[in-house]
Amino acid sequence: MILEIDIILSFLWAFMISVFGIPSIVRVAHVKNLLDEPNFRTVHASLTPRLGGLAIFAGFMSAITIFGDVSDSIQRVLAGCIVLFFIGLKDDIVSISVFKKFFVQILATGIIMFIGDVRITSFQGFMGIYELEAGISYGITFLVVVGITNAINLIDGLDGLAGTIITIISVVFGYYFYKSDSVNFHPYAKLAVCLVGGIIGFLRYNMHKAIIFMGDTGSLVCGFLVAVLSIQFIEMHSVESSPSVAVATLVVPVFDTARVFAIRILSGRSPFSPDKNHIHHILMRMGLTQLQTVITLGFVNVISVLVTVYFASVGDNILLMMLVLFFVLSSVTLEMIDRKHRVAQPIQQPQE
Template sequence: MSHFDIPLGLSWMWALLVSLFAVPSIIYIAHLKNMLDTPNGRTVHQSLTPRLGGVAVFAGFMSALTIFAPLQNGVKELLAGCIILFFVGLKDDLVGMSVAKKFVGQLLATGIVMIMADVRITSFQGIFGVGTLPVGVSYAFTLGVIVGITNAINLIDGLDGLAGTIVLIICGTFGYYFYQYGGPYFSNYAYVALCLIGGLLGFLRYNFHRAPIFMGDTGSLVCGFIVSVLAIQFIEMGLHVGQPFGAAAPSVAVGILFVPLFDTLRVFSLRMLAGRSPFSPDKNHIHHRILAMGFQQISTVLLLGLLNVLVILFVIRFAHLGNTILIAALAGFSALLSIFFGVYQSRISRRQLLATESGR
């Protein structure tokens, strides 16, 4: 055991315990002050439920990271961005906030890590024949990546335990590779991943169906932001360290993030094809479609978690094939999944129509 392992283990345990013991108090206060989420046509839950579970995750993550982790190489700026998004999410969970105002908060958090810490994607590493990016293009693309991933995690937070489970899988994968191959510049991001895992595990103890508390935007925005920075640093680690996947790091990162990216791109495409805003809410997310097949909530969460793990194993196993083949394979698989869900949804709609007509 190295000197690095002891504080790493302590940071994970600290985050877990803080989150675990904070959740019951948050549930009590939320009910006492009537800070509860009301069910509506878009939600799956049917009872008044607190949405402030992200407070516990944030408390565990932030306290563990500031106590145990080295804060250089962009981690300090990451914490600053997390604080901004925590308060953005908290206000949205308590009184509501417009999409535009939330976007401004995300821009501010992203600007801090990009400009102050120079956390950005500097090269496509051969994708579409593109190597090093011009500085302006690098900043613009990184902005899109961070905001996109942040919102992708936010959008899958629709079932008890779903967002937390997916983020656990993603952080566990990134954290392992930062620990093994990070070296002096990237290894402290193993702390970031492990501290978030600890905070999430304490929260998930109370978040599986029927959950007495939800993560809320307080947690999902922070988790999405952290995951986006981990993904960028993972890609840059492949470029600068050459390990573990070298130039294939971008496509491997896409595979690690498969479920939230696939779900977001799918629902945005369907909404725009229907002539609606991509941000207009509906019940067409991948978890809604699986529930419509007759699966229970816990089964749906486990199924999507398994799907993400299988895709991760696939991209890791075939990383040697390079970015072009891996991205083509992921795109093809995404298209097949979309067709499957579309065909199944059409059959359900046809059965409902026939049942309505036969009942007349």
């Protein structure tokens, strides 16, 4: 009963801090001219603050420190969040190089891996692999944390999209942490709920038409937290917390990032070169509005989780092969549809 009360209070506190903090942030951003200018990659047409991560961070951090169980591993996670928060804040105010952001991501990842011992230690039988050697464990964990952090950052290109996907992911992982028989994972249920509260408070002002964006302050911190939740979810070592369920829960950011990176590399460009070839860009070129695009991708994410959980007994090998096949076929289909639209008509953004 105490856990349930803490979860409810955590959500309410994070939500209230976020939802009441954003109007002040918006006013100050406009007064100080801390606004994001539209460019060839953005879909918004007006100057908009991109400091929503301040409110998300304030709501999340205050809620977790008041109502959460700040154990050693949680402390290290929060330390990593603080490091990413400041580099993200600097980038939202004065743009910084990709190298500097990547270096800080390495630092934050090192904190949770080597000091907090947050890492993937087993594949649970996927491809016949169970326990991982320490070096392989650290290497895979590094790729997962940095990859997911940047994947969340990359899908933050549409009103409400990143916030909606982060909410879905956090709710799924948080639910399984809450239902876990091991009390060691209950602190992560509270962490997930605190993140959801801060995000939903932010979404109040970020759904189309948004008056504030998440910015790197929010996307880096949220992506980092989602990565940690994903790792701890796999470390529960149950049928429901298999690697295939984790991948299905992360389907939208993982699929989108893998797809755009592959296309850029095959085109002879840097995988980090900006463009308008993300899934949400394609769906909008097909005629969907921003809100319809967000709902569509959110629906795909939820269905992916439900289907994978339902067939979890089939085993990770088959499920992950099915997910990869789904990635490939969907990518090819989207590319073909998008090419037809590009040829048939000039690119236009749908009006609402």
